Amino acid sequence: MKSDIRHEQKRVDDVIDTIMRQIETLETETGRRMEEVAETRNHFWDEVKVNTDTFDDFLETVIALRQQAQSLTVSESTHKQAQKKLSALHSMKGKPYFGRIDFTEEGEPTERVYIGISTLTDQTCDDFLVYDWRAPISSVYYDYPPGPAEYTTPGGVIRGIVESKWQYLIRDGVIQSMFDTSLTIGDEILQEVLGKRTDNHMHSIVATIQQKQNQIIRHDHGRLLIVQGAAGSGKTSAALQRIAYLLYKYRETLKADQIVLFSPNSMFNSYVSQVLPELGEENMEQVTFQEYLDHRLSMEFQVEGPYDQLEYVLRKEGNRQMYETRTASIQFKASTDFFEAIKSYRKSLEGSGMKFKGIMFRGRTILTAEEITERFYSCETSLRFHNRLEKLTEWLNSQIDQAEKRERMESWVEEAIELMSNEQYHKARKYFRKRNIPDDYEVEYEALRRLVVRKRFKKLRKWIKTLQYVDVKGVYQQLFTDPLMIRSLMSRNTPGKWEYICRLTLRMLDEEQLYYEDATPFLLLKELILGFQTNTSIKHVLIDEAQDYSPFQFEFIKRLFPSAKLTVLGDFNQAIFAHANEHVDFSNLTELYGPDETDQINLTESYRSTKPIIDFTRRLVPGGEHISAFERDGAVPVITAVTDHDDLHDHITKTIEKWKAHGYHSIAVICKTAAESERVFGSLHHVENLKLMKSVSLEYEQGVVVIPAYLAKGIEFDAVIIYDASSQTYDEESLRRLFYTACTRAMHELKLYTIGKPTHFIEV
Numbered sequence: 001m002k003s004d005i006r007h008e009q010k011r012v013d014d015v016i017d018t019i020m021r022q023i024e025t026l027e028t029e030t031g032r033r034m035e036e037v038a039e040t041r042n043h044f045w046d047e048v049k050v051n052t053d054t055f056d057d058f059l060e061t062v063i064a065l066r067q068q069a070q071s072l073t074v075s076e077s078t079h080k081q082a083q084k085k086l087s088a089l090h091s092m093k094g095k096p097y098f099g100r101i102d103f104t105e106e107g108e109p110t111e112r113v114y115i116g117i118s119t120l121t122d123q124t125c126d127d128f129l130v131y132d133w134r135a136p137i138s139s140v141y142y143d144y145p146p147g148p149a150e151y152t153t154p155g156g157v158i159r160g161i162v163e164s165k166w167q168y169l170i171r172d173g174v175i176q177s178m179f180d181t182s183l184t185i186g187d188e189i190l191q192e193v194l195g196k197r198t199d200n201h202m203h204s205i206v207a208t209i210q211q212k213q214n215q216i217i218r219h220d221h222g223r224l225l226i227v228q229g230a231a232g233s234g235k236t237s238a239a240l241q242r243i244a245y246l247l248y249k250y251r252e253t254l255k256a257d258q259i260v261l262f263s264p265n266s267m268f269n270s271y272v273s274q275v276l277p278e279l280g281e282e283n284m285e286q287v288t289f290q291e292y293l294d295h296r297l298s299m300e301f302q303v304e305g306p307y308d309q310l311e312y313v314l315r316k317e318g319n320r321q322m323y324e325t326r327t328a329s330i331q332f333k334a335s336t337d338f339f340e341a342i343k344s345y346r347k348s349l350e351g352s353g354m355k356f357k358g359i360m361f362r363g364r365t366i367l368t369a370e371e372i373t374e375r376f377y378s379c380e381t382s383l384r385f386h387n388r389l390e391k392l393t394e395w396l397n398s399q400i401d402q403a404e405k406r407e408r409m410e411s412w413v414e415e416a417i418e419l420m421s422n423e424q425y426h427k428a429r430k431y432f433r434k435r436n437i438p439d440d441y442e443v444e445y446e447a448l449r450r451l452v453v454r455k456r457f458k459k460l461r462k463w464i465k466t467l468q469y470v471d472v473k474g475v476y477q478q479l480f481t482d483p484l485m486i487r488s489l490m491s492r493n494t495p496g497k498w499e500y501i502c503r504l505t506l507r508m509l510d511e512e513q514l515y516y517e518d519a520t521p522f523l524l525l526k527e528l529i530l531g532f533q534t535n536t537s538i539k540h541v542l543i544d545e546a547q548d549y550s551p552f553q554f555e556f557i558k559r560l561f562p563s564a565k566l567t568v569l570g571d572f573n574q575a576i577f578a579h580a581n582e583h584v585d586f587s588n589l590t591e592l593y594g595p596d597e598t599d600q601i602n603l604t605e606s607y608r609s610t611k612p613i614i615d616f617t618r619r620l621v622p623g624g625e626h627i628s629a630f631e632r633d634g635a636v637p638v639i640t641a642v643t644d645h646d647d648l649h650d651h652i653t654k655t656i657e658k659w660k661a662h663g664y665h666s667i668a669v670i671c672k673t674a675a676e677s678e679r680v681f682g683s684l685h686h687v688e689n690l691k692l693m694k695s696v697s698l699e700y701e702q703g704v705v706v707i708p709a710y711l712a713k714g715i716e717f718d719a720v721i722i723y724d725a726s727s728q729t730y731d732e733e734s735l736r737r738l739f740y741t742a743c744t745r746a747m748h749e750l751k752l753y754t755i756g757k758p759t760h761f762i763e764v
């Protein structure tokens with residue numbers, strides 16, 4: 001074995017040598033190319049003679065310009081490629097590869113295939129020293145134990161035998177250990193990786209991708225992939241490696257900015273932002289749904305954020321009747337029933353119910369809302385809905401033409417002409433000359449009248465063109481004005497407390513406010529009426545923490561990105577939003593693209609936490625017996641009852657000190673709400689470098705943090721304290737998933753404190 005290691009170390013040294021030489025060559029090359037690009041930029045105009053005297057000269061100038069620009073683009077893109085390669089080589093110089101398979105393809109001699117984060121060939125480019133983990137042959141490493149195996153290449157399926165499979169742990173160019181996985185039991189490298197302390201970013205998992213995760217990463221069929229996975233099963237990790245895989249496989253056609261990851265919040269974005277750069281890839285676009293809602297609606301409304309909604313629901317403060325109405329409203333407005341109702345409502349608008357705003361000019365009515373409505377419904381009903389709107393817009397424009405003509409005769413126009421500054425006047429005359437308007441007083445004055453009136457109408461015309469005359473808010477309001485209306489739109493019974501919900505919704509709309517539960521239904525209705533805004537350049541959309549999305553949101557994303565494939569990843573047991581009812585699952589999602597275009601993969605093995613923590617947490621949720629733990633030992637979670645808050649804070653302070661001394665880098669005190677977190681932060685101010693995480697926090701912070709459970713979703717900590725796991729704090733069934741989410745954030749240690757009796761979620 002020793003001689004084996006020596007032999008392998010010799011190979012590692014040789015490969016690193018090649019890497020270093022390639023780095024040197026590339027650095028010289030990129031330096032030169034950078035100078036070239038700078039040179040081309042600096043002298044861009046020297047190379048182009050701008051001559052527009054004749055049409056031919058003009059054409060020549062345009063062609064020269066285009067050639068210059070093209071050569072600049074080519075140089076820049078080559079430079080970018082070289083930079084990318086360079087960053088991959090730098091990542092490989094300490095750890096050139098992590099795995100090896102000895103593979104015998106049918107009829108061929110056995111080949112040793114070394115696998116790392118990027119391809120490396122020798123100087124002649126004939127021999128592969130390292131294969132990219134995303135190369136077709138590398139899939140064998142993740143998918144098969146020793147024995148028969150196959151992999152798919154663009155040219156067909158290749159079959160053979162995996163003679164042996166090796167894992168390497170290489171640090172700073174030195175092999176720390178290597179394992180023949182057919183001889184060792186368990187996954188030593190995975191043990192080693194999972195046993196580490198966290199730092200403030202997530203890392204790539206390419207060295208230890210598990211078979212099921214590999215299926216997600218390389219999945220390439222249909223429009224929709226659904227991943228249901230237990231807490232800590234690697235959903236986010238798989239999503240990010242999948243992006244890296246897609247960028248490799250489709251490198252000729254797919255760019256990082258054509259991939260969008262929907263994530264829960266900005267802090268999460270910062271947490272996952274290093275994975276792709278670590279793999280030598282650029283980051284995809286990262287957005288939150290809330291950012292999109294704000295972008296689309298904040299001009300018209302003050303839109304509530306999802307965390308404000310959640311905080312309200314969790315705090316249960318204020319008037320009881322109002323609270324019950326609001327929670328009923330939240331549940332109903334995220335339901336498939338309401339989704340169907342909105343679609344039927346939009347259909348019914350084809351016959352009646354549309355609302356428009358009247359058109360005014362200088363305080364006078366040009367057309368009343370009723371006249372526009374009448375015109376709309378007198379249009380051909382065979383036309384598609386928004387073609388009817390187009391026709392209506394055309395008609396409105398013709399009405400504006402007439403109004404413009406009438407206005408030219410009004411006295412305000414003369415006054416406006418008299419008030420024109422010299423500069424404005426000269427500008428107008430210059431414009432007339434260009435338009436060949438004769439230099440004649442009468443004609444010019446007439447032209448001035450037209451100009452002044454047209455300018456004044458410009459805003460109104462834009463308003464009409466952008467369909468702002470459609471009163472979408474009025475249409476949405478109407479749905480709640482007559483509480484009986486909903487009955488005709490739904491196959492099921494009217495939801496409970498509907499009359500109250502109607503009143504509450506109308507009140508908010510009157511105040512130009514949109515509750516979070518109204519925001520997406522409102523926007524969906526708006527788009528169903530006015531036509532959808534789409535983004536066809538996006539080719540892949542990944543939605544993490546998808547259990548928190550309503551049917552409205554999925555429909556929306558589908559329509560917004562019509563050319564994209566969707567990967568949806570979530571865990572029903574972590575559905576913490578107030579709209580999540582008892583039966584959250586992804587079954588409705590199949591309807592988005594149909595069963596032939598949809599696949600589902602379930603992940604049941606959890607990697608984040610030690611076995612004792614997983615054994616504890618899986619008992620908190622129904623179906624938890626199906627969650628299996630990766631064998632990693634650690635302390636059993638401890639529940640400590642304390643007498644009061646002072647006692648609690650003493651205990652927490654001591655535990656934090658102990659954990660810090662133990663070397664844990666990230667420790668979280670997880671509370672139920674933001675309000676509680678703030679109070680706890682105040683009481684624990686003596687803890688050094690304590691940080692309070694809020695929904696507006698942009699960075700995932702290391703050290704000791706106080707955080708509300710819903711914000712901790714998706715991220716992890718070395719050690720976790722559940723602030724008050726008492727039956728008083730976690731009293732209702734609806735909080736079970738929140739509690740589970742909080743407990744599953746712990747990697748190595750979990751401690752729960754309770755003032756009085758612990759919550760009934762914990763079976764003792």
Ligand SMILES: Nc1ncnc2c1ncn2[C@@H]1O[C@H](COP(=O)(O)OP(=O)(O)OP(=O)(O)O)[C@@H](O)[C@H]1O
Nearest residue numbers: 205208209210231232233234235236237607608714
């Ligand atoms: N194959 C793997 N090799 C190494 N580490 C892994 C692997 N799979 C998952 N992990 C680690 O397990 C932890 C949890 O992974 P991740 O956050 O991707 O899970 P998740 O399913 O998204 O969790 P949650 O739903 O609880 O947010 C991370 O630290 C991740 O690096």
